[in-house]
Amino acid sequence: MDPQVAWEEMLAAIVENDLFExxxxxxxxxxxxxxxxxxxxxxxxxxxxxxxxxICRYVCRKVMMAVQTPGG
Incomplete structure (x- = not known):
């Protein structure tokens, strides 16, 4: 997968509150x-x-932390 596509898909998933994706x-x-x-x-x-x-590493880590946090 292209990292730019992955970045954009990750941001879209965040907007949709799809933390798994x-x-x-x-x-x-x-x-x-x-x-x-x-x-x-x-x-x-x-x-x-x-x-x-x-920036990418920071946001990715925050996403992974949100999934591990109850209610995140």
Whole structure:
């Protein structure tokens, strides 16, 4: 899966409150980044790769934490 597509699908799943699907995309993205894959563009402005990676990792971790939190 393309990391940009995964990022956009994760955000769409968050909007739809489908945390199961969001978590699947988050896990994929973290794994992709851990294997030195390029990060998705996380915002409409073009940022340096390091910033997109930090934003992506942060949001993915928050998604995974929300799934593990009761009521999250």
């Amino acid at each position: 969001a978590e699947l995309r988050a896990e994929y993205l973290i794994d992709w980044l851990d294997k030195n894959g390029f990060p998705p563009q996380t915002v409409s402005r073009v940022l340096p790769k390091e910033w997109d990676q930090m």
